[in-house]
Amino acid sequence: DVAARxxxxxxxxIEPGDVANDCDALETVLAAARDHRGAPTLVMLRTHIGFPSPEMTDKHEAHGNPFNAELVSSAKKVMGIPDEPFFAPKELVDAYREHCATKGAQLWSAFGVHDWQKNFGAISHGELTAALPVFDADTKLATRQAFxxxxxxxxxxxxxxxxxxxxLTGNTGAKLASTSGYSASHRAGKQIYYGIREHAMGAAMVGMALHGGILPVGGTFFVFADYMRPSIRLAALSKARCVFVFSHDSVGVGEDGPTHQPVEQLASxxxxxxxxxIRPADANETAHAWLAAATFDGPTAIILSRQTVPALTDGSAVAPGAAVLHAVAKPQATLIGTGSEVSVALDAAKLLEKEGILVNVxxxxxWDxxxxxxxxxxxxxxxxxxPRISVEAGTTFGWAAFASQSVGIDRFGASAPGALVMEKLGITASHVAAVAKSAITS
Incomplete structure (x- = not known):
């Protein structure tokens, strides 16, 4: 019972009955819906698919099959309109165009263009850069905490x-601790508690972004991105500038096990x-990921770690998408890391250096x-x-575009402490070093 629900x-x-083809009745119903205050309105119309075609009314074929010329002609005959393409009475078209032009000009003149429309909801690259925090080399934070x-x-x-x-407000980093929750009675709040509604959260974010004046940020665990994929896809399709924050980004989640350990989500x-x-390696790349997201003409997904990572970068790799973090004079290979695995790649480079093998990191x-x-x-x-060896705690799918060899996880995870799962699945410096040596000598 949809109405009761x-x-x-x-x-x-509002359940107005069988009035779907009665324009006057529809106008009355829609006016009532428009004028209602205090709650959203659902109008439930009973319709007949394919109406008024004599051949297709109430037939499911009308849903996906285009009307051929014969079906169009028979429908127009029932409607009493001339059987010619795109017919509309001239007096109706003229009246419609005149009304739209006149009314539109009046409304636009009364509305005007206000300063908030020009400035609210946007920030310059320079202004935001100046406000970004810089994390020193001693910083050790999960990137969700840094965010x-x-x-x-x-x-x-x-x-x-x-x-x-x-x-998951306290766990994802998508939180403004100094503000209170937004509600119907407290419009000044800047935090929304969506509840366990990932898809609805994503849909609301897309709507707010397309309305303008707001930069919506919404967070959840990365594995739950699957629940909100239609909203993420719609954001990309419509260039909605919103920021999806996904934390707990790998098998490093640990004891929650494979149901909560993302493997294929990043590639998808x-x-x-x-x-x-953007999957930042540390706190500074997280800051620059926020800069890139806030100034991007479209949606951004920022992928963040559950586990603590050391500060290794100055964040400059985010703007170009990649940068050399550790360079040697005559490299024999390049190790490529993302997120928490950048530190794994650096440790692998140190192991290789002990054997006289020099690599860039x-x-x-x-990627984009x-x-x-x-x-x-x-x-x-x-x-x-x-040789270019990638290391990422997720599926290796797609890495062939950038890497000649890949260290990754092409299976589901396991329930164990995060560091142990990483070790057992080969996301270790020693394994990366072994793969690099094999690539160099092959």
């Missing part, structure tokens, strides 16, 4: 940010056209940003003349 939510439900610090540090220059999470988000995906937080570089710029970071 929505009434139980507190909605205003909250970045969000709060830039709050004064970004009053239009509206943060929220799907029942990278496959969505127009979605900017690249932090690659964003790197892919926008020209071939010469890409080759300066990842020379194709050298």
């Amino acid at each position: 929505f009434r139980s939510y507190g909605w205003n439900v 909250q610090k970045v969000l709060e540090a830039t709050g004064s220059v970004m009053p239009f940010v509206l943060a929220g999470a799907a029942d 988000l990278r496959a969505i056209p127009g979605l900017q995906v 690249v932090s690659m937080p964003s 940003r790197f892919s926008r570089l020209d071939s010469q710029q890409q080759d300066a970071i990842l020379p194709r003349s050298l």
